[in-house]
Amino acid sequence: MRLLINFLLLLMIIAVINCKNVEEDYDAVNEEEAGVIPFTHFCKFEIPMVNHSTTDDEDFCDCDVVSSSVIGKPIVKINCEMSNHVTNLTNKVFQAQKLPINTVTLILSYQHFNEIPEFVGEHLKHLDMSNNLITIIKDENFIHVTSLEHLDLSYNSISEIQSSAFQQLQLLHYLDLSSNRIVQLPLNVFTPLSALETLKLSSNEELGKNIVRDVFNSSSVSIYQLFGITTKLNSLVMTHCELTAVNLREGADLKRINLSFNNITDFSMIELPDNVVSLELSGNPILHFTATSLPSLLLLEELILEDLPFLKEVSDFSLYGFPKLHHLTFEGSRNLSLIKGSAFYEDSSNENIDTQLKIFNLRGCSLKSLHISLEPIINQLAEFHIDGNSFDCSCDMKWVKYIGIDTNLQCHRPETLNGKLLREIPDKRLKCENFFLNKLINTMILLFLLMVCSLAIWFFLRRLNPTRRNKFQKVGPESPYQRVTIEPNRAEYSLY
């Protein structure tokens, strides 16, 4: 009986404890929801805007009201990244969000959005939703924010862009879709973006392969035609896309092109527009740079060819035809060991140079020498970087000591000059291996001639002597003393 009572008591205690636990759980759930649910709008305008560090403010974004002469009314800039407590915004909270009146800037980077909310705000110009979890851009996603000029969707997981995604964005001039998982772009997807100036599509690894395939399938139609890119586009950045070829000929206004870290092996695989000002092709497996690699680009100012692992030589006449070229770099192209003397010349009959080069960067290549024909180019430079090469300081390099610009050229060879600065080495120590080589060759030729002479003399003597021996031999068998076999030997003895 006592045992039974004890047992019942125990049961009751357990039940009570369980009840408590349930209550606690319930509270915990409430608290968790409490952290998310109150966030139904970005700003809490009741709190004076001067002080954002008040504790009440913590669940709201940083909302600045600034006077603006453009709209005539104060404008609102909302920055949720600045507000440390707002880090987990999701689409559960914002499906269609009417933005505070006159919102011009909305920064929602580093949140947990998996879609782009259909914002409503006629004045929104700048939307940053980089570093979210967005996977898709739906049709007509932006039709209520038609003033949008700057849209940053980089560092998301966008794999699908529907074909009418950018409808109504006639004022957009900056679109960043870098570091996503775009595999394919719908045909004419960018057609609505008639004011687009900057397009960034970098780090979409699969995209390049598809573009190449599409371009080749459609018998070399340019990406302008395929995707409806406006010819007013000013800047295209498509790095890390595994592109092997691309046709940009229709880019009448395309001035800045960055195709670094793709899979371009040959310059002829890219068709460039005429007006390009800045071209960057760093980190591509380009094999050759010759006179026909690039067309004549009359406006080209900047040519960035860094970290080309396989380029060995900059050939003759390859750098002619860029009269505005100002900045040229091959930095870090570790296999580059030769800049041909006539690299900047027009052709072999005509020693014209048309460049205004001011910055020439050859840092970290494997150059051994600088040809004296480069002197006029190097003399006009404002900056010349050549550290980290393996220069052979022979008499061929003497001229570099006397050019206008201080090069800090460090010698690698010969062994005795390793690590020394060229400018500190007296001329007489810059010896010409060629000179020695010539001397050596001359000596060898002399020796060879001497040998030939002596051989000739020897043969001459040999030819003289055997006749005598023949005589003896002839005499031998004919003579009555033919048993005497010692005779010819004696004859040879007499020879030496």
Ligand SMILES: *[C@@H]1O[C@H](CO)[C@@H](O)[C@H](O)[C@H]1NC(C)=O
């Ligand atoms: C802002 O609020 C903090 C306390 O939250 C206070 O220490 C600080 O003085 C206030 N700054 C201004 C400009 O009112």
Ligand SMILES: *[C@@H]1O[C@H](CO)[C@@H](O)[C@H](O)[C@H]1NC(C)=O
């Ligand atoms: C955001 O979510 C993470 C887990 O996804 C959580 O650890 C963190 O506490 C949340 N931050 C806020 C401010 O709610």
Ligand SMILES: *[C@@H]1O[C@H](CO)[C@@H](O)[C@H](O)[C@H]1NC(C)=O
């Ligand atoms: C492009 O060509 C590939 C084969 O080379 C083919 O599989 C693909 O279907 C073609 N695409 C189009 C759009 O024709």
Ligand SMILES: *[C@@H]1O[C@H](CO)[C@@H](O)[C@H](O)[C@H]1NC(C)=O
């Ligand atoms: C081109 O892209 C590369 C790789 O993203 C970057 O390092 C480089 O700064 C870009 N060049 C220009 C001129 O913007």
Ligand SMILES: *[C@@H]1O[C@H](CO)[C@@H](O)[C@H](O)[C@H]1NC(C)=O
């Ligand atoms: C680069 O292109 C070549 C063919 O041109 C191909 O064999 C190679 O696999 C490609 N490399 C990458 C990383 O895609």
Ligand SMILES: *[C@@H]1O[C@H](CO)[C@@H](O)[C@H](O)[C@H]1NC(C)=O
């Ligand atoms: C130089 O080119 C060769 C192939 O021609 C390659 O094996 C080597 O890795 C290259 N060197 C560097 C530093 O990339």
